[in-house]
Amino acid sequence: MTKTNNTNNKDYTGNSERRVGMKRKIAAMISLFLILSAVGCSSGRGGGEEIIIMDGQFSEMKLIHQMVKMLVEQDTDARVLIKDEISPVNGFNELVRGNCDLMNSYDGTLLTTYLKMDTKDIPEGQTLYDFVNETAEKGKGVMLLDPLGTDNTYSIAVPEKIADQYDLEKISDLVPVADKLVFGAEHEFFSEEGSMKFNPFVKFYGLKFRESKPVDIGLKYSAVENGSIDVTEVYATDGLNKKAHLKVLEDDKNFFPEYNGALLVRKDLFERYKDKAPNLKETLNKLGGIFSNETMVDLTYAVDVEGKSIQEVAKQFLQEKGLLE
DSSP states (O other), X not given: OHHHHHHHHHHHHHHHXXXXXXXXXXXXXXXXXXXXXXXXXXXXXXXXXXXXXXXXXXXXXXXXXXXXXXXXXXXXSOEEEEEOOOOHHHHHHHHHHTSOSEEEEEHHHIIIIISOOOGGGXXXXXXXXXXXXXXXXXXXSEEEEEEEEEEOOEEEEXXXXXXXXXXXXXXXXXXXTGGGOEEEEEGGGGSSSSSSSHHHHHHHHTOOOSEEEEEOTTTHHHHHHTTSOSEEEEETTOTHHHXXXXXXXXXXXXXXXXXXXXXXXXXXXXXXXXXTOTTHHHHHGGGTTOOOHHHHHHHHHHHHTTOOOHHHHHHHHHHHTTOOO
């Protein structure tokens, strides 16, 4: 009996020691996690070491982001980290959550997709740009900087041979022939995120296409060139429009609003970097007004068609403008 009691006491003591050891390990792991979390937060926000940009999926956004990085790192003591590309909607969500600091955007996208409003919500006498800037700053904690000079609105385009065949000049010209044509665009245009998408568009113009189908964004222009789709949605500043010999149809009923390009930033950005980069806002606004639609078409054409790197095209453009040493 004595032997048995001694064994039980020994097992109990051993289990207690193991439990104490496990608690210490767990406590150490929690402490380490909290330390790493604090480090991670300091590197992203709060005037940390780097200004964070989540990269975009389109060449225009990538070019603007590279130009931001080049100018900020030349003109200030701040550093810029461009992370992996994500969709514009996810990029905006990350911006609002505070996981990044700025992104290239458009006032029309801010209105219709991010704020889920429409042009009819704009008070009379106020511009789209001023209205969304005021609304986003109050409701989302973000603000637009100076317009870049581009109006990268949605456009509807057809191959030149289709335009010639059906004598197409404006979107309304599609109404009597739409049942003979296939409409295709990237998946995002068929989403319900925003009022300027496929279903509202065809309802507004009274279009009934023979078929409508989403295609991968990387395959859209190939589908146009090989005849798989006859009508598509494009961005006005996309250099691939020129390569694919597309004719952009006039939006004769003004369905699509303006999409003036501008940097969208957290409104606390400049306060957080007032010591490290007191001239940050001035530096970012150097991009204001230096573009046109024609300029951006040439820049995206150089990347998407001629195969030049984003960094090469961005650097050359800034040097030509006298903004980069």
